[in-house]
Amino acid sequence: MNDEHRIEANRKLWNTRVSLHLASKFYDVPGFLQGKSSLCGIEVDEIGPVTGKSLLHLQCHFGQDTLSWARLGANVTGVDFSPEAIAAAKSLADQASLKAEFVEADVLDLPHSLDGRFDIVFTSFGTIGWLPDLDRWAAGIRRALKPGGFFYMIDLHKTFLILDPETGGVKYDYFGKDGPDEEITGKTYADGLTHEALPEYWWNHTFESLFRAxxxxxxNFEEFREYPFCVYELADTMDEIAPGRWVYRSLGGRIPYMYSIRARG
Ligand SMILES: C[S@@+](CC[C@H](N)C(=O)[O-])C[C@H]1O[C@@H](n2cnc3c(N)ncnc32)[C@H](O)[C@@H]1O
Structure with a gap:
């Protein structure tokens, strides 16, 4: 099997999850439609005012975060490779009466129509692990930015991801192996909802390979930050130590759970 087939398998998985996520408590679409932002707040503080700025959201899923940026005044474009996600994003924009462009595309092959158009390229929570080639991804980001624009990402930290949620011990290799991990999964992180068992492929990038790409x-890097908490409750072995701040009961704030990067084009 080659990476094209793996990406196809991942697309099937993400298509399957869209309708489950739309109905999940995790994503809280009714709350969003009543005006609640789906952004965690850290990215809003770190990116700063977006009024009148053009913002490209990579791996936008069904567009809730993209549309939350639109509510803050950005002119938004969301990209995702899942046709189900893009259709749901367009429908959500209509329901929320928000202006947004949604484009169905692999983020490794961003269409040239996006070149040079954006003040900000943004991506968050569940990003590079789905991508086999960070050089192609980063080159697309660079192309999409206007001169002087910046890229910002926030995601789960590798130190957190290699741990076993049950024991707090190391379960996965930080450096991983050559090639992707394959898992058969019938469950999604949103409320633990179940779906048909499907293969998923995950690429185990290190910070070294991310920074290099x-x-x-x-x-050019401007900021790299690490956080001693997670903004999601991703296991029932986590405690909420402050509103929206989760840590493993056994580890507290002794490890980084998330990181953010800002780099200028
Ligand atoms: C965990 S979600 C991240 C979304 C966002 N943080 C959220 O929770 O709404 C991962 C998204 O990446 C998309 N995705 C995965 N691989 C992709 C690729 N190669 N190109 C574009 N989108 C991709 C999936 O369709 C999915 O919507």
Whole structure:
């Protein structure tokens, strides 16, 4: 099997999850339609005012975060490779009466129609692990930015992801193996909802490979931050230590759970 087939399998998985996520408590679409932002707040503070800025959201899923940026005044475009997600995003924009463009595309092959158009390229929570080639991803980000625009990402930290949620011990290799991990999964992180068993492929990128790809694309680092909490309750072995701040009961704030990066084009 090659990466094209793996991406196809991942697309099937994400298509399957869209309707479950739309109905999940995790995503709280009714709350969003009543005006609640789906952004965690950290990215809003770190990106700063977006009024009148053009913002490209990569891996936008069904567009809730994209549309939350639109409510803050950004001119938004969301990209996702799942046709189900893009159809749901367009419908959500209509329901919320928000203006947004949604484009169905692989983020490794961003259409040239997006080149040079954006003040901000944004991606968050569940990003590079789905991508086999960070050089192609970073080159697309660079192309999409206007001169002087910046890229911002926030995601779960590798230190958190390699731990066993039950024991707090190391379960996975930080450096991983050559090639992707394959898992058969019938469950999603949103409320633990179940679906047909499907293969998923996950690429185990290190920070070294992430930073190298961004640098090779010509992006200059401005910030790298790490957080001693997670903004999601991703296991029942986690405690909420402050509103929306979750940590493993056994580890507390001794490890980083999330990171953010800002780099300028
Ligand atoms: C965990 S979600 C992240 C979304 C966002 N943080 C959220 O929770 O709404 C991952 C998204 O990446 C998309 N995705 C995965 N691989 C992709 C690829 N190669 N190109 C574009 N989108 C991709 C999936 O369709 C899914 O919507």
């Amino acid at each position: 961004l640098r090779n694309a010509g992006l």
